[in-house]
Amino acid sequence: MEAELFPRTRGEIAPGAVHVPDWLDAREQRELLAACREWARPPAGLRTVRTPGGGTMTARQVCLGRHWYPYGYAPTVVDGDGAPVKPFPAWLGELGRRAVTDALGAGSAGGAAYDIALINFYDAGARMGMHRDSDEKADAPVVSLSLGDVCVFRFGNTRTRTRPWTDVELRSGDLFVFGGPSRFAYHGVPRVHAGTAPPELGLTGRLSITLRVSGL
Numbered sequence: 001m002e003a004e005l006f007p008r009t010r011g012e013i014a015p016g017a018v019h020v021p022d023w024l025d026a027r028e029q030r031e032l033l034a035a036c037r038e039w040a041r042p043p044a045g046l047r048t049v050r051t052p053g054g055g056t057m058t059a060r061q062v063c064l065g066r067h068w069y070p071y072g073y074a075p076t077v078v079d080g081d082g083a084p085v086k087p088f089p090a091w092l093g094e095l096g097r098r099a100v101t102d103a104l105g106a107g108s109a110g111g112a113a114y115d116i117a118l119i120n121f122y123d124a125g126a127r128m129g130m131h132r133d134s135d136e137k138a139d140a141p142v143v144s145l146s147l148g149d150v151c152v153f154r155f156g157n158t159r160t161r162t163r164p165w166t167d168v169e170l171r172s173g174d175l176f177v178f179g180g181p182s183r184f185a186y187h188g189v190p191r192v193h194a195g196t197a198p199p200e201l202g203l204t205g206r207l208s209i210t211l212r213v214s215g216l
Contacts, residue, residue, distance in 0.1 A: 010103075013155050013166050016141070016180030018103040023175035024145065029201055033147055035089075036119055036207055039064060043083035046121060050079060058126040059189075064088040064117040066214055071135050073116070073216060088115050096211040099143045103177035112140035114211045122151065122206040128189040130154065130161040138215030141179025146170045148197040149206040156186040172198050 008021035024032065039062050040046040049057040051070050065088030066073040076084050096114035101107075116136070120128070133142050144153075153176065156165035165186075170176060178185060189208075197203050 013168060014157075014178075014182045014185065016104070017155060017178040017182040017185065018176070019168050019170075020103050020175040020177075021171065022173050023099070023102065024147075024173040026173075026198075026200065029147055029173050029198075032145065032209065033201060033203055033207070036062075036147070036209065039086055039119060040121070043081055044077045044086050045081075047077065047080045057128070059120040059122045059128055060126075061121070062086075062119050064092070064119070065115045066216065068116070068118055068135065073135060073214060088117060092117060092211065096143045099145070099175050099211075100141050100177055100179070103175060104141065104179060108141065108179070110140070112138070112213045114140075114143070114213055116212045116214045118210045118212070120208045120210070122149070122189065122192045122208070124192070124194040124205070126192060126205075130156060130186045130188040132158075132184050132186050133210075133212060134184055136212055136214050136216075138213040139179070139183050140213035140215075141177050141183065143211040144170075144176040144178075145209040145211075146174045146176075147172050147207040147209070148201065148203040150193045150196040151189050151206055151208075152191040152193075154188050154190055155182075156188075158182070158185050161186050171196075172201060172203075 067085040093114040097109040100109040
């Protein structure tokens with residue numbers, strides 16, 4: 001946003017968990033949005049995720065590299081149209097490594113080769129319950145990029161879905177990285193503020209692009 005009374009600054013939310021406001025500039029946001037729109041097309045496109053208990057997630061999802069389903073990974077959309085998952089592009093992996101370096105410092109990415117992306121689309125009323133990213137066989141930092149509407153991102157602890165937690169406002173272009181002692185912390189999105197996306201982006205709703213190292 002323009003002319004902030006108190007400009008936003010980067011902050012360590014927990015050990016190994018860092019929020020970097022406005023990490024993506026306007027051009028990078030538009031380019032990433034265009035890529036997301038292509039990835040969302042069928043086959044292996046945007047889908048509604050169904051849980052083992054028969055419920056559905058309110059945020060819709062598309063995957064790159066490997067297909068995530070509750071609670072594992074597959075080479076095809078086993079809970080959807082059965083198509084092969086779309087490939088994970090090399091440039092997205094480089095973006096992930098740069099994000100980790102910028103957030104956590106030189107050498108933090110190590111030899112991590114990012115090879116999975118989970119892209120969640122939140123429309124009005126969508127949310128995400130507290131959960132851990134624990135289906136990977138690697139503990140490399142998780143990279144999360146935000147596009148579109150502002151959300152409340154709730155970052156908790158590694159022991160329980162309940163308090164203590166910290167609520168962080170994520171806006172379009174923001175980066176959030178969590179690794180090290182916070183790699184398996186519970187986190188979620190209890191609220192999305194509809195209609196708050198930058199008008200020039202041309203997006204109604206919120207996209208989160210989460211990059212991971214599968215270790216598979």
